[in-house]
Amino acid sequence: MIQKKICLLGASGVGKTSLIKQYVEGIFSEKYLTSIGVKIDKKLVVCEDDSVQLMLWDIEGIDRYCGFQPKYIRGASALIIVVDHTRSQSLVEGIEIFRLARDVSDIPAILVINKSDLNTAWHWSDEELLDLSRPFSHTFRTSAKTGENVEQLFSVLAQHLLSEAGR
Template identity: 40%
Template sequence: MSTLAKRKVCLLGATGVGKTSLVLRFVRSIFSDTYQTTIGTRIETKHIHYDDHEIVLVLWDLSGEDEFQRVRLSYLRGAAGYLLVADGTRRATVETALALHHTAAALLGDVPRVLVLNKADLRALWELDDASERELAARWPVFETSAKTGAGVEEAFRALGHALLPR
């Protein structure tokens, strides 16, 4: 017998880290080089199957703009988990993701989350060294992804989805 669960998941990160591109790659298997700024939030859904379970991830792609911080907090309410997204080519976006984690954790408590280091296709340009990445991985699940090539995207979302399954 299959069980069905529906879970709200928020994507958090600085502007331009690839939150929208990751969602579109995961949900629709598409990538566009055209940059689209998210204003407020964009919502997509995706069904994932795990053995005898099915989960519907309701993905809230939140704006990365600092001036929307108050709105972002209201969008976080009711989230069962979140993806922190950083751009490996911009170290400052990791710091932004960590700050957003503290904000989300204060509001949501200890819910499942993963850290996504996006733009793995540009690994040669990363400002994040291996030691820093290992330090992050000691704190939570870390996935290197590329919305452009699709590498690691499915794995990151599936790992979070698995953590959100009813126990």
């Protein structure tokens, strides 16, 4: 078994904590509590004949006021950049956060478009998303509320990490 640190980054309110709660505990809460600092959860993922312990770092929402803290991603094996399907600004912020993270680390990153269960008056075209997601190893549309693609997101990540480790 190997252990890998995974950092979830994104603007405030995009659903980073809810994604982790859905994945680790199988629950969703309508209550919104702002994360402060970092919270770490663990989950063991078994892939065929091997396993990986994911250390999921739920990092506080990054915005203009608190800024990006490069110290949180030291030692990480992958980044998950989370954006909110209902807020176009969160995509702009997510891409900026990704660029800031790239300045200090070249680890793989996944783009997660969360809250796919909610309706919105606008949507990103497939062409726009394809263009924006080019630097990411994968892109997922998820719903922390319904669980849509949450398990798949972390399963694909775990398999990628195991293959990178030569397992």
